[in-house]
Amino acid sequence: MDLSLPNPSWSKDMRLLFDQFMKKSEDGSWKHLPSYKNKFSRRIEDIKVFFPDAKLIKEKISQAQLFPRNFEEGLGFEYAMFHNHAEDRTVCIFQGGPYLQGAPGFLHGGAIATMIDSTLGMTALIAGGIVMTANLNINFKRPIPLCSVVVINSQVDKVEGRKLFLSCNIRSVDEQTLYSEATSLFVKLDPEKSLT
Numbered sequence: 001m002d003l004s005l006p007n008p009s010w011s012k013d014m015r016l017l018f019d020q021f022m023k024k025s026e027d028g029s030w031k032h033l034p035s036y037k038n039k040f041s042r043r044i045e046d047i048k049v050f051f052p053d054a055k056l057i058k059e060k061i062s063q064a065q066l067f068p069r070n071f072e073e074g075l076g077f078e079y080a081m082f083h084n085h086a087e088d089r090t091v092c093i094f095q096g097g098p099y100l101q102g103a104p105g106f107l108h109g110g111a112i113a114t115m116i117d118s119t120l121g122m123t124a125l126i127a128g129g130i131v132m133t134a135n136l137n138i139n140f141k142r143p144i145p146l147c148s149v150v151v152i153n154s155q156v157d158k159v160e161g162r163k164l165f166l167s168c169n170i171r172s173v174d175e176q177t178l179y180s181e182a183t184s185l186f187v188k189l190d191p192e193k194s195l196t
């Protein structure tokens with residue numbers, strides 16, 4: 001089941017943004033990216049090439065779930081991503097639920113990093129195929145209120161061989177508040193190199 005579609009836990013802002021991007025997707029300039037709890041395991045064939053110690057993958061993979069997708073509805077990461085191919089950028093609308101608390105009333109920095117890594121990762125994945133995060137630098141400028149809706153704008157800045165350099169920022173829905181900004185390096189996996 002595609003978990004990036006509206007559900008009763010979504011606030012008005014979240015639905016409004018989703019509808020806006022679905023409208024923008026009607027002419028094909030934007031594309032809604034579906035997101036599943038564990039459909040990703042079908043990618044295991046692609047990934048196994050890089051991790052020959054399949055024992056680890058085989059034993060555990062049947063329980064595997066995409067981390068941000070394994071919270072009950074509304075309590076963790078509620079998000080939807082849209083990709084603009086021409087501009088090589090991805091937008092993620094994100095509503096962080098009460099189980100993601102760090103400082104009282106605000107999102108945990110690790111929860112913010114998760115959505116940054118996921119949005120940059122999806123952007124890198126579309127641009128470069130099977131990639132992994134090599135480096136992620138985040139500046140937390142303002143605390144993000146728990147249960148608020150934010151917009152993550154992510155883009156590819158430069159590609160050098162297997163290295164993809166990306167950046168993103170997190171803003172409030174009205175774009176007035178800059179919550180976080182990040183730079184990252186993703187590396188496209190090389191089938192000739194075992195990673196373990």
Ligand SMILES: CCCCCCCCCCCCCC(=O)SCCNC(=O)CCNC(=O)[C@H](O)C(C)(C)COP(=O)(O)OP(=O)(O)OC[C@H]1O[C@@H](n2cnc3c(N)ncnc32)[C@H](O)[C@@H]1OP(=O)(O)O
Pocket residue numbers: 040043047117118121122125130131132133134135161162163185187188189190193195
């Ligand atoms: C995956 C499919 C997902 C499907 C949907 C999912 C949902 C959304 C997506 C969610 C996605 C979530 C994603 C996640 O959360 S991935 C989870 C977190 N990341 C990891 O666990 C990765 C661990 N690291 C590695 O496996 C290897 O180090 C990698 C694969 C990254 C590179 O090892 P590899 O042996 O292949 O390459 P190399 O070492 O020859 O390096 C190559 C080049 O890169 C340069 N370099 C390397 N590291 C750094 C560094 N730290 N700073 C600066 N530079 C660095 C290096 O100097 C060299 O440059 P040059 O000498 O060529 O100039």
